[in-house]
Amino acid sequence: MRILVTASCSEGLVLPLVPIAWALRSAGHEVLVAAPENMAKVVVEAGLPYVRSAAAVEMPEVLSVDRDGEPVPMPREEAALLRHIGRGYARLALRLIDGLRDIAKRWRPDLIVSETYGFAGPLLAAELGIPWIEQGMRLVSPPSISQSGADELAPELKELGLSDLPSPLLSLDLCPPGIRGADGGPAQKMRFVPYNGRASGLPDWVHERRDKPRLCLTFGTRVPLNRSPIKGGFSLLEQLMHRLPELGVEVVVAVSDEVSGNFTKLPGGVRVAGQLPLNQILPGCDLIVHHGGVGTTLTALALGVPQVTVPVIAEVWESARLLVASGAGRQVPFIGATADGIFDACAAILGEPSYRRNAGRLREEIAALPSPADVVRRIEELLS
Known part of the structure; x- marks a missing residue:
């Protein structure tokens, strides 16, 4: 298979994708990691094939302005903050989606792997009519973030005839049972393999x-x-x-x-x-x-x-x-x-x-x- 891994704009959300990307590659599949330009070094140092999905982008900037570039004040209350973050992740997806479309047109992936709030992944999967895998990264992923992300992407989803982001073929959950118990839903548990970047040599x-x-x-x-x-x-x-x-x-x-x-x-x-x-x-x-x-x-x-x-x-x-x-x-x-x-x-x-x-x-x-x-x-x- 050809598997496109769509990555975000921060090191902390790219590194946890490395073990599954390497496992797929080691099983004989073609893997390509698409990420903003400021994540190129992180991906390349992990030994994975990299392609640029967008120019360098920083999450605080995406959070601070709406689609039209108008300032968005940061809320203080937790529930409102989570909605604010969800809409920010959705606006990040809009920054990445054009580049991802071009990559997909040239490379023709069979499957997409994306982290939970990497909304460009499922959006692209819906456009291409192919499945996607959700890579969880947090001990718990507040659902209000995904819901507000879908709300922000309502115009794009409507064009695809959807009212919500498409469900993944499989959700991967890294949280150990002793943290969250049995309330994690039908996700596939997966061992977290620590990868925190390349070491040049241990002192x-x-x-x-x-x-x-x-x-x-x-x-x-x-x-x-x-x-x-x-x-x-x-x-x-x-x-x-x-x-x-x-x-x-x-x-x-x-x-x-x-x-x-x-x-x-x-x-x-x-x-x-x-x-x-x-x-x-x-x-x-x-x-x-x-x-x-x-x-x-x-x-x-x-x-x-x-x-x-x-x-x-x-x-x-x-x-x-x-x-x-x-x-x-x-x-x-x-x-x-x-x-x-x-x-x-x-x-x-x-x-x-x-x-x-x-x-x-x-x-x-x-x-x-x-x-x-x-x-x-x-x-x-x-x-x-």
Whole structure:
């Protein structure tokens, strides 16, 4: 088969697509990843064939203006924020769809793979009359985001004779059963395989014996650079770098060189790992503090590391609440978060062994789920 993977405009929504793309390719299928220009390096470094679907685009910009380029104020209440995000993802789809049509016309795919809110994928599938696979990425995907996305795309759907986005042939769910229970619907469970980008080489300290706990601190690629709709990430990151060593831990800060170049002073007990992939750092860590990103959350779960999540965007707030309910972490909402509040959450986890046990239980659940290769066989059966 020819399989077109339609990817979004942020690294955190591209990297989780890599394992299923490689599994499909390893099974003998032709795979092509279509993504905006600013994601080209991410795809190519994953060893996958890349094609440009659109010029570089940033999600905060898409969220901030409507179809006509008029400013859209950001709501404050959670339900309204989720609808706002859904419409933003739909407007992103409109930025990508023309390029995807051209790619499909030349390449003629048999199947499309897209993440849950990558609405350009199902829209293109409907136009072409071919099936699509939904790749879930979050512990839970608020349905109001998909509904508001469909509302925003109503004119395009009407042209296709549809009142809603087409249902996928198969939905892939990465959430372990111990997080969400049995309410995930008929989706196909799939093991999350951590892939956080290419490593140029592992430094010796990653595997050295330690005399104190190690804490990983990361706010992703966008939040520290104020490329998130909510600002203040860099300031909080710097405060935490100075405060968290007081826990008696070694702090490993996982940020890009662009971010670390702005640090004024590196405190004692703090090590900057640069963009060393999280799946290489976390096996030696006792705790991670992060921004609630989908890939970061799932990587920590897959590796059995307790988490303090400081969720920034509303689409992951419910995921953060589910993580807390599982006993594998705590949350400190980003809005109103202080270094002291995050320090206290870290101290609580480091002082209570049950967090590590619960994280280990979820790691075992993830390891027991069907692999991407198993899921490819299921897809082939459905299409045979």
